[in-house]
Amino acid sequence: MSELENKEASQEADSGAWLSSASRRSFLKGVAGAGAAISLMNSRAWADGDIAFWAKDLPNDKLTEMFTTIVRIRWHERTMADKMITDPKYRGYNHFYAGQEAVAVGVCSALRNKGPFEELDLVYSSHRPTGHAIAKGVDMKKMAAENDFRSTGINGGYAGEMHLSDKSCGFIGADGMIGPGHVIATGSAFAFRARGSKQVAVVFAGDGTYATPHFHSALNNAALLKLPFIYVLENNLYHQYAHYSYSCPMKDIADAARTYRIPGVVVDGQDVFQVYNAAKTAVDRARAGEGPTLIEAKTYRYYNHWGAPGAEAGQLGAFGYDPLAISSFRPEREVREWMVRDPVDICRNILISWGVLDGARAAAIEAAAKQEAIDAFAWADQQPYCKPEDGLRHVFVEGVVPARQFG
Ligand SMILES: Cc1ncc(C[n+]2csc(CCOP(=O)(O)OP(=O)(O)O)c2C)c(N)n1
Ligand SMILES: [Mg+2]
Incomplete structure (x- = not known):
């Protein structure tokens, strides 16, 4: 199976899982079918290179981090x-x-x-x-x-x-x-x-x-x-x-x-x-x-x-x-x-x-x-x-605040 077919198969499996969760609201089923189709379109967008595989080019220390x-x-x-x-x-x-x-x-x-x-x-x-x-x-x-x-x-x-x-x-x-x-x-x-x-x-x-x-x-x-x-x-x-x-x-x-x-x-x-x-x-x-x-x-x-x-x-x-x-x-x-x-x-x-x-x-x-x-x-x-007595600190400015002009 190619990477794309793999992705599509797993997305189809995922869609099935979502449909079964959604069965508690049966009226959503039709919408879910549309969702599954959209999901497959998303996987094609990946294969078309919409998302570059940047991570593969990262240096080892960044990957380890x-x-x-x-x-x-x-x-x-x-x-x-x-x-x-x-x-x-x-x-x-x-x-x-x-x-x-x-x-x-x-x-x-x-x-x-x-x-x-x-x-x-x-x-x-x-x-x-x-x-x-x-x-x-x-x-x-x-x-x-x-x-x-x-x-x-x-x-x-x-x-x-x-x-x-x-x-x-x-x-x-x-x-x-x-x-x-x-x-x-x-x-x-x-x-x-x-x-x-x-x-x-x-x-x-x-x-x-x-x-x-x-x-x-x-x-x-x-x-x-x-x-x-x-x-x-x-x-x-x-x-x-x-x-x-x-x-x-x-x-x-x-x-x-x-x-x-x-x-x-x-x-x-x-x-x-x-x-x-x-x-x-x-x-x-x-x-x-x-x-x-x-x-x-x-x-x-x-x-x-x-x-x-x-x-x-x-x-x-x-x-x-x-x-x-x-x-x-x-x-x-x-x-x-x-x-x-x-x-x-x-x-x-x-x-x-x-x-x-x-x-x-x-x-x-x-x-x-x-x-x-x-x-x-x-x-x-x-x-x-x-300390409880410090509860209002950092809420209001303390002391005199000099006037500031913006702009
Ligand atoms: C305006 C507002 N409404 C309700 C809540 C109560 N509340 C806290 S977490 C949460 C659910 C958040 O779910 P989700 O966005 O999926 O984040 P998750 O908890 O799954 O990370 C709600 C309704 C809140 N914190 N703020
Ligand atoms: Mg959540």
């Missing part, structure tokens, strides 16, 4: 989940990203993450920010302290998970509100264009955002103004406890890009190199002044929507019942099926097949990542908490 970042995120998530389960004194919380690591790493590897602020590409993240933050360059120790509201955390312990930000690497931040950040990100992209800088604004969002006005407003304005903007939609099938077929009439949300006459690309979000290829193409297009791109990464989260219900210490993922959900919202078999196509394994296997890593080196990188996460949480545990 991508694997390292994937396992650093993975062990951050696993260590934190274990801590939430085993340490009753721990106050931190998280929307876990494990399972989706290849999306954050594939995208951020195509961005400028170091240098003066005026040259950095900016990432606007979501309520599920830890993977995006690590991939963009946020310090893991300071983030662990922040998540537990320690005063030496990256935002002084005021932000926690939901308002985490780090200007030094262009991580503009997590956002607990679903939607508004997309529109603010297009505002940054507009500023880049107005200033003539070559920066790019990226927003990470979930499948749940399709049904918000912000998704459409951001893409419409970015398309009309040809802004250097990339919308990375991580389709992990569920928003909280509802399958995305309940709020979106299409199999591929990327098809929405057609409405705005911009590229809409579907990628395998478990394969970091596919994600990188799509991101690099989108970044080049944005820097060249050609406008925005919508990238839909098909992916899956291994833990439940929030926290670690259903998870067991030392075990990756959550299989149990989530008491916050009205009913068990996803079958255990589905979780296990997705875990077979694990982003860590896929990245490691590709790099071994390209001769970039061998098994022993990959294992050593992973052991170091695990140790880094353990050390980060142990350090955070020793840090002082914020």
Whole structure:
């Protein structure tokens, strides 16, 4: 079977899986059939060379760094989940990203993450920010302290998970509100264009955002103004406890890009190199002044929507019942099926097949990542908490503010 036939066969299989999920809403079946046809067209676009295979040309140290970042995120998530389960004194919380690591790493590897602020590409993240933050360059120790509201955390312990930000690497931040950040990100992209800088604004969002006005407003304005903007939609099938077929009439949300006459690309979000290829193409297009791109990464989260219900210490993922959900919202078999196509394994296997890593080196990188996460949480545990009396600091400007004139 050729690469193209392989892709088409697997896309057909995927379409079948989607149809069976959608059977709970039978009226969507006809739409799903159209979705499957569109999906095949997408695979042809790949074969036509719409997406160059950039990743193959990356130097070995960059490829190794991508694997390292994937396992650093993975062990951050696993260590934190274990801590939430085993340490009753721990106050931190998280929307876990494990399972989706290849999306954050594939995208951020195509961005400028170091240098003066005026040259950095900016990432606007979501309520599920830890993977995006690590991939963009946020310090893991300071983030662990922040998540537990320690005063030496990256935002002084005021932000926690939901308002985490780090200007030094262009991580503009997590956002607990679903939607508004997309529109603010297009505002940054507009500023880049107005200033003539070559920066790019990226927003990470979930499948749940399709049904918000912000998704459409951001893409419409970015398309009309040809802004250097990339919308990375991580389709992990569920928003909280509802399958995305309940709020979106299409199999591929990327098809929405057609409405705005911009590229809409579907990628395998478990394969970091596919994600990188799509991101690099989108970044080049944005820097060249050609406008925005919508990238839909098909992916899956291994833990439940929030926290670690259903998870067991030392075990990756959550299989149990989530008491916050009205009913068990996803079958255990589905979780296990997705875990077979694990982003860590896929990245490691590709790099071994390209001769970039061998098994022993990959294992050593992973052991170091695990140790880094353990050390980060142990350090955070020793840090002082914020004081309640400091609660209003950083909210209002203190003292006299000199008048400023703009323009
Ligand atoms: C404006 C707004 N409405 C509702 C919520 C509650 N909420 C938090 S996460 C979430 C679902 C998000 O799903 P998705 O976009 O698919 O992201 P995922 O959690 O799957 O990463 C909702 C509805 C919110 N945070 N903000
Ligand atoms: Mg989702």
